[in-house]
Every structure is written in structure tokens, then in C-alpha cells.
Amino acid sequence: MRGTSVAVIHPPGADCNVLVDQLRRIGCNVKSLWPCPPSPPATIDVVFVFVAAERGSEHLWSGVDCEAVVIALVDYENPTVLKGILDLNAQAVINKPFRPTGVLSTLILARASKGYQDRLLLKVTKLEEALRSRREIERAVKLLAERQGLTDIQAYEQIRRQASNKRISVVEVCAAVNSAGSVLDGLWPLDR
Structure with missing residues (x-):
């Protein structure tokens, strides 16, 4: 202290x-x-x-x-x-x-509690980010599979290869695929 x-x-x-x-x-x-x-x-x-x-x-x-x-x-x-x-x-x-x-024990206990709270908040933040990334990946895989007639596994492999070739994360490629998909949806309907 x-x-x-x-x-x-x-x-x-x-x-x-x-x-x-x-x-x-x-x-x-x-x-x-x-x-x-x-x-x-x-x-x-x-x-x-x-x-x-x-x-x-x-x-x-x-x-x-x-x-x-x-x-x-x-x-x-x-x-x-x-x-x-x-x-x-x-x-x-x-x-x-x-x-x-009682001042010292309160001080020590409060610091320990704050440290624990901060670690939990960091963990929650990381988990929320992982969930957002997972959703982004799932959307991109479904979009690519539907547009190119692939299975989900094949679509994911294409995304993974693209990320590796471009030296960026899979999530970044998925974000680009999802963004492109929403632009394409605005140009023409899928069922034509």
C-alpha cells in the first residue's frame, strides 16, 4: 500500500x-x-x-x-x-x-474487488467482441454460400484463403463480403 x-x-x-x-x-x-x-x-x-x-x-x-x-x-x-x-x-x-x-482492511478489500471487477469487465468485452466476430463470419459464409452455390464449409474455406492471401483477418474479409452483399442487394433482387 x-x-x-x-x-x-x-x-x-x-x-x-x-x-x-x-x-x-x-x-x-x-x-x-x-x-x-x-x-x-x-x-x-x-x-x-x-x-x-x-x-x-x-x-x-x-x-x-x-x-x-x-x-x-x-x-x-x-x-x-x-x-x-x-x-x-x-x-x-x-x-x-x-x-x-478497519481503514487498511477496507482499502485492501476494495482494491481487490476493483481488480476482480476490472478483469471480469475485460473478459466480458472480449466475449462480446468474439460474438460480434462470429456473427459477422456466419453472415458472410451464408451470403457467399447462397451466391456461389457452395456449402458453408467451402464458403468458409474461400474466405479463409482470401484472408491468408491478403494478410488480413477472417473477420475483415467477412465484413467486406457482408458490405458487398448489402450493396448488391440494393442493385437487384436475388430471386431474378
Whole structure:
């Protein structure tokens, strides 16, 4: 945790001082901010942000817009605060009054949770891209098979050979085939 850059977005006072002092004891580079900036602090690893009971997250940005780990700081729980925590997309919550104990474990758990969440999001993105590519390939294979009277396997082999000859991906060839197919469909009907 040493050297971790941390922003504490909380009104100045005794509560804020307890948290900032503990984070410094842990070895973090702490920057205290108030009022809440209009956008997430840049080049920060962890953001502790106060979610006011009366305002919820109306003045806050979303943790989705932020690469940093987000930890919500709250006075007490009510529907507005809970909605604020969810809107903030916080990985952890610390309730007042702040105490030195529990800050380190919350910090470690929140960072681990954010890392896991980021890995899952990356995996989902890759899977979605693979599905889009697969659909593109299936459309091109069907189009080529119908237009040239080939089987699906023969059409795919033609696409694969073309990709190899041109030194581009199969998906790129399929995108070109699909694009050409939609242009040709606009020129004349297939059943003539």
C-alpha cells in the first residue's frame, strides 16, 4: 500500500483528519479535497468520497467514469445515501465516526474487488467482441454460400484463403463480403 495515491473528498474537520492521518500512517500519498470536484481526480489510485445524507450522489460523478478504486464515506444509512453509494459505484463503504482500525482492511478489500471487477469487465468485452466476430463470419459464409452455390464449409474455406492471401483477418474479409452483399442487394433482387 506504500506509495498509493489517495484522494479524500470530505469536508475538513476531525473526522477527515482521522482518516487522512491513518492513510498517511499506512504509507499512502494523501490529497485532501473539498468541495467535491466536478470530475474524478486524475492519476489517483483510490478515492474516498463523502456521500452526504441530504444530497446523495447528486453532486458526485460515477465511479464508472473513474479508473480509481472508490470508497464511500457516510454519516448514516438512509435511502438517499444508499442510492448515492450505488450511483457512485463504490467498491466499499466506511461509516462515521472514522477510526484508525478497519481503514487498511477496507482499502485492501476494495482494491481487490476493483481488480476482480476490472478483469471480469475485460473478459466480458472480449466475449462480446468474439460474438460480434462470429456473427459477422456466419453472415458472410451464408451470403457467399447462397451466391456461389457452395456449402458453408467451402464458403468458409474461400474466405479463409482470401484472408491468408491478403494478410488480413477472417473477420475483415467477412465484413467486406457482408458490405458487398448489402450493396448488391440494393442493385437487384436475388430471386431474378
